[in-house]
Amino acid sequence: MRMSGFDTPEQLPEKVELLRQAVEAKITQLTEANRAHRRKIFDLYTIFEISRHLNGMLETESLLDSILLTAIGQMGTGGAAIAIQQSPEEGKLVFVKAKGISNNRWEGVSCEAGGPLCQFLLRRNQAILLKELGERIGSQTGEVEKLAAIEAELVIPLSVKNRLEGILILTGKISGLPYSENDIEFLSILANQLAVTMENARLYEMEKNTNVRLRDTQNQLIRLEKLAALGELSATIAHEVNNPLGIIKNYLALIAPQLTPEDPNYPFYQVIKEEVDRIAKIVRQLLDFYRPKAEEIAPVDLSQILDETVVLFEKQLSSSNIEVIKNLPRSLPKIEASPAQLKQVFLNLLMNAREVMPEGGKLEVITRSENGYVEAEVADTGEGIAPENLEKIFEPFFTTKREKGGTGLGLSVCLGIISKSGGIIRAQNRTPKGAAFLVRLPVKEKI
Template sequence: MEEQKDVLGRLEAAVEKKLQELGGVNSRLQRKIFDLHAIFEITRQLNSILELEKLLDAILLVASEQAGSATAAMVITSSNPEELSFWRSRGLISVENLPPLSGNSHLAETLLRKKRGITLSELEQILPADSKEVCFLKSLRLELCFPLTSREKIIGILFLGPRSSKGKYQALDLEFLSTLVNNLAVTVENARLYQSIKTANLEVQRAQVQLAEKEKLAALGELAASLAHEINNPLGIIKNYLALLQQESHKNQSSLEYIEIIKDELRRVANIIQELLNLYQPQKKEEFKPTDVVSVLHESLDLLESDLEERHITLERKIDGSASVISAREEELKQVFLNLLMNSRDFTPPGGKINVSLIQRNGNLEIEFSDSGIGIPESDLKKIFVPFFTTKEKGKGTGLGLSICRRIIQEHQGNIEARNLKGGGASFLIRLPLN
C-alpha cells in the first residue's frame, strides 16, 4: 500500500512537472504568436511607406519603441553597393556626416555570418577591444546591432542604444528584434526599388522634354534659316541700290541723311536676322574644357570698366578668388557676362552703381549682376527671357540677348533668374554647377 502511494506520488510529481513545462512552452508559444502578429502588423504598415527616408525614420521609431530604447541609428548602402554610407538616426546627435562602413568590415561580416542581432559585449568577444567598430559603438553608446540582408549580402545595419529602463536585453528581445529586422530588410529593398524606378521615370521624362525641345529648336532653326534666306535676298538688292543712290545724291545733304537712316535700319534688320540664327540654328561650338570662371569674369568686366567710368557709373566687384574652375566654353561665358553687364549699364543712371559678385554655395558657382537702376516691371519678369521681348526703347534692343544668355547657361547645366531688389534696381543671378 505504501509502495503504491509512493508510485502515485512520483507520478503526480512527474505530471505536475510536465504540466509546468507545458505551461512554460505554452507561454513561450503564446509570446511567439503575439510577437509574430506584432511583426506582421508592423511590416504591413511599413510596407505602405515608399519614400526611403520616411521609411528609415519609421523603422527607427518602431524598433526603438519595441526595444524600449531612446536612441537608434541605421545605415544602408547607397550608390556604392559595397559601402554602407546612408545614415539616419533617432535620439542621437546627427549621424548623417559619419564616415561610411565597408560592406566587408569585421562588423558586417560577423553580422552576415550570424544572421541575427548581436550585443556589444558579444562583439567585444569576437573583435579586438580596440577595433574601429567596437570604439564606434561605444562612442555613440549603442548596445545592439542587427543586419539587414538581401540575397546573401548585407544592405544595412540597425543599431540600438541601451534600454531607457536600464534593464538588460533578454534573449527573447534579441530574437523578436532579429525577426522584425529580417522582415523589414525586404521592405527597405522595396522602397529602394521604388526610388530607383521613380528616378528612372524622371530621367525618361526629362529626356522626353529635352528631345521635344531639340525637335522644336531644330524646326525653328530651319524656319530661321529659311526666313533669313528670303529676307537677305531683298536686303542685298536694297543695299546695292542705296549705294547707287548715295553716289548720285552726294550733293543733296538731306537725301544723304535719309539714306544713312535707311542704312542704319537695314543694319538693324541684318543684326536681328543674325541673332535669330544664333539662337535657333545649331552652330559648330568649341569643346567644353576646364575654365577659370573668376578669370573670365574679370576679363569681361575690364572690357567695359572705362565705358562705365565715362557714364559715371561705379562698378563694384565682390569676387571670391578661390577654386572656380569648371568645364565650360570660355567665349560663351564671356558673351553672357558682357551681355548682362551691358544690360545693367543701359538701365543704370549716371551716379548709379553696378555690383558683380561671385561666391561658392551648395556645390554651385553663383554669379550675380545687380544694379541701382529702375528695375523690371513685375508684369515683365516672367517674360524677360522670352525671345524678342525687350523693355528697352524701340531700336535699342532686339530682345534676343537674354534668351541667348539663358540658352548658354542651360547648356552649361546651370540656370539664370531675374528679380527686383527691395531698395530698387534689378538682379540677374547665374548658378553654374562646380561638378
C-alpha cells in the same frame, strides 16, 4: 483485481500520486510550449503588421523615424540610433538619426563598411549584445568602443542580399531588465523586414534621381527639336525677307542725302532706319546660324578661344566698369570644334553678361578639365535669372530685353553650336547674386 503483478494494494496510492505528478508536469510543459508558441505567433503578427505599415513608406527620412520609434516601442528601450550607407562610394555607414540619445553622442559617428565590425554583422545577420560583439571582434579598430560611446547595448544588423543596408542600435531597457533571447529573436526577424523596406526606399530614391536626369535630357532634346524645326522655318523666312530688305535699305540710302535733321520727316526716316537695321540684324543672325556652312573643325584650346574672345570684347567691358577675372589654364586637352563658332558662343555669353551689369560688376571666366571633358564658365554679378525663366532662356526668341532690342536668339545659337559639338550648356544662378553659364565639351580620345 490487481493493477500489476508487483503492486500491492498498499503501494497503489503512491503509484497514482507519481502518475498524477507526471501528468501535471506534462501539462505545465505543454502550457509553457503553448504560451511560447502563442507569443511567437503574436510576435510574427506584430512583425507582419509593422512591415506592412513600413513597406508603403518610400521616403527614407520618415522611414528611419518609424523604424526608430517601432524599435523603441516594441522593446521598451530608452533610446535607439540608426546608421545607413550614405553613398556607396564612401563605403561608410554613418549614424544619421536617433531618438532618446543626445546628439553629441551619435552625430558624426560612422563605421567602415569593409571594416571588421560591419563584416562581422553582415555575416552574423542577427541581433547581438554589444558585450558579446566586443568579445567576438575585439577592440583593434575601436568601432565597438564607438558604439559603446553611443550607449549601445544591443546591435542589430539590417542586411539584405548580402549588403549591409544599416545598423540599428538600442540602449538599455527603461525597466532595467536585460534583453532576453526572445527579444533578440524578435529583433532579428524584424531587422530582416526593416532592411527590405530600407532597400526599397533606397531603390525608389535612385529611380527618382534617374527620372529627374531623364527628364532633363528629354527637355534638352525637346528644346533642340524645337530649335531645329523653328530653325528651318526661320531660315526660309529669313531668305525671303532678305531680298525686300535689301531693296528697302537701298532706297533708304537714296533718300538719306536729301534729308537734313531739320526736315520734319527726318525723325520718321531715323525710326525706319533703326527698325530696318534691327530686322537686318535678326535676319543675319538667323542666316549665320542656320545656313549650312563648311565649318573648319580643328583641334582647339578652349582657354585660348575664351581668352581671345575676352580680349576682343575687353573695351566694351572696361567701359562698363566691369572687372574681368580670368582663370584660363593653358594645359587643357584640346577639343575638336569650330573655333569661329566657339567664339560666337562666348561672345554671346559675354554680351549677355555685360547687359546685366550696366552699373559695373565682376565677370569671371574660367576653364578647367574633368575626366573626358573640358569646361568653360562665364559668370557675372548681375541680377541673375528669374527661376521661372531658367527653363526658357535657351529657347529661340525668348528674351526679357524686347524693349532694348533683344532678339532672344543669342542663347539658342549657343545651345545649337554646343549641342552639335556633342557638348552641353547650362545656366544657374549664383549666390549671393549673378548668373553662371557652363559649357562642357567632350575631349575626343586619340586613336
